[in-house]
Amino acid sequence: MKVEYKHNKTKDEAYKAIDGFLGKLVIKYKDKVQNYSKSWNSSKDIMDFSLYARGFKISGKVQLDNGLIILEGKLPFLVKLYQGEIESMIKKTLKEILE
Numbered sequence: 001m002k003v004e005y006k007h008n009k010t011k012d013e014a015y016k017a018i019d020g021f022l023g024k025l026v027i028k029y030k031d032k033v034q035n036y037s038k039s040w041n042s043s044k045d046i047m048d049f050s051l052y053a054r055g056f057k058i059s060g061k062v063q064l065d066n067g068l069i070i071l072e073g074k075l076p077f078l079v080k081l082y083q084g085e086i087e088s089m090i091k092k093t094l095k096e097i098l099e
Protein backbone atom coordinates (compact mmCIF):
# COMPACT_ATOMS: atom_id res chain seq x y z
CA MET A 1 0.00 0.00 0.00
CA LYS A 2 1.29 3.45 -0.86
CA VAL A 3 -0.33 6.73 0.20
CA GLU A 4 0.90 10.14 -0.93
CA TYR A 5 -0.42 13.26 0.77
CA LYS A 6 0.36 16.84 -0.26
CA HIS A 7 0.42 19.52 2.45
CA ASN A 8 1.71 23.03 3.04
CA LYS A 9 4.06 22.37 5.98
CA THR A 10 7.82 22.14 6.21
CA LYS A 11 9.47 18.77 6.88
CA ASP A 12 10.07 19.78 10.49
CA GLU A 13 6.44 20.82 11.04
CA ALA A 14 5.23 17.57 9.46
CA TYR A 15 7.63 15.57 11.65
CA LYS A 16 6.35 17.21 14.84
CA ALA A 17 2.71 16.69 13.87
CA ILE A 18 3.14 13.04 12.88
CA ASP A 19 5.42 12.04 15.74
CA GLY A 20 3.11 13.60 18.33
CA PHE A 21 0.00 12.12 16.76
CA LEU A 22 1.44 8.58 16.66
CA GLY A 23 2.20 8.68 20.35
CA LYS A 24 -1.36 9.71 21.16
CA LEU A 25 -2.79 7.09 18.80
CA VAL A 26 -0.88 4.23 20.44
CA ILE A 27 -2.05 5.32 23.89
CA LYS A 28 -5.66 5.72 22.73
CA TYR A 29 -5.76 2.26 21.12
CA LYS A 30 -3.47 0.40 23.51
CA ASP A 31 -5.99 -2.44 23.72
CA LYS A 32 -5.85 -2.93 19.91
CA VAL A 33 -2.20 -2.10 19.13
CA GLN A 34 0.69 -4.18 20.44
CA ASN A 35 4.45 -4.24 19.91
CA TYR A 36 4.51 -0.79 18.34
CA SER A 37 7.92 0.47 17.34
CA LYS A 38 9.15 3.40 15.31
CA SER A 39 12.53 4.81 14.47
CA TRP A 40 13.39 8.04 12.69
CA ASN A 41 16.59 8.53 10.75
CA SER A 42 18.99 11.24 11.93
CA SER A 43 17.49 13.92 9.68
CA LYS A 44 13.97 13.01 10.87
CA ASP A 45 12.55 12.67 7.38
CA ILE A 46 12.17 8.87 7.21
CA MET A 47 10.45 6.77 9.85
CA ASP A 48 10.31 2.99 9.89
CA PHE A 49 7.47 1.49 11.90
CA SER A 50 5.91 -1.82 12.82
CA LEU A 51 3.01 -2.91 14.99
CA TYR A 52 0.44 -5.59 15.53
CA ALA A 53 -3.17 -4.42 15.19
CA ARG A 54 -5.80 -6.94 16.17
CA GLY A 55 -3.26 -9.70 15.66
CA PHE A 56 -2.08 -8.59 12.20
CA LYS A 57 1.48 -7.39 11.65
CA ILE A 58 1.72 -4.08 9.82
CA SER A 59 5.02 -2.46 8.92
CA GLY A 60 6.28 0.24 6.65
CA LYS A 61 7.91 3.59 6.27
CA VAL A 62 6.90 7.24 6.23
CA GLN A 63 8.93 9.70 4.17
CA LEU A 64 8.62 13.44 4.80
CA ASP A 65 9.42 16.11 2.24
CA ASN A 66 8.47 19.77 2.15
CA GLY A 67 4.88 19.63 0.98
CA LEU A 68 4.62 15.83 0.63
CA ILE A 69 4.28 12.76 2.83
CA ILE A 70 4.69 9.28 1.39
CA LEU A 71 3.55 6.33 3.48
CA GLU A 72 4.39 2.84 2.31
CA GLY A 73 3.06 -0.09 4.28
CA LYS A 74 3.01 -3.85 4.10
CA LEU A 75 -0.44 -5.20 4.85
CA PRO A 76 -1.35 -8.83 5.50
CA PHE A 77 -3.54 -10.42 2.83
CA LEU A 78 -6.78 -10.27 4.85
CA VAL A 79 -6.21 -6.61 5.71
CA LYS A 80 -5.70 -5.75 2.03
CA LEU A 81 -9.44 -6.30 1.60
CA TYR A 82 -9.86 -3.02 3.49
CA GLN A 83 -7.03 -1.15 1.76
CA GLY A 84 -9.28 1.53 0.24
CA GLU A 85 -10.85 2.29 3.62
CA ILE A 86 -7.43 2.36 5.30
CA GLU A 87 -6.04 4.76 2.68
CA SER A 88 -9.04 7.08 3.11
CA MET A 89 -8.66 7.05 6.88
CA ILE A 90 -4.92 7.82 6.62
CA LYS A 91 -5.54 10.77 4.28
CA LYS A 92 -8.32 12.11 6.50
CA THR A 93 -6.11 11.85 9.57
CA LEU A 94 -3.17 13.54 7.84
CA LYS A 95 -5.44 16.37 6.78
CA GLU A 96 -6.62 16.84 10.38
CA ILE A 97 -3.16 16.88 11.96
CA LEU A 98 -1.46 18.97 9.27
CA GLU A 99 -3.97 21.82 8.97
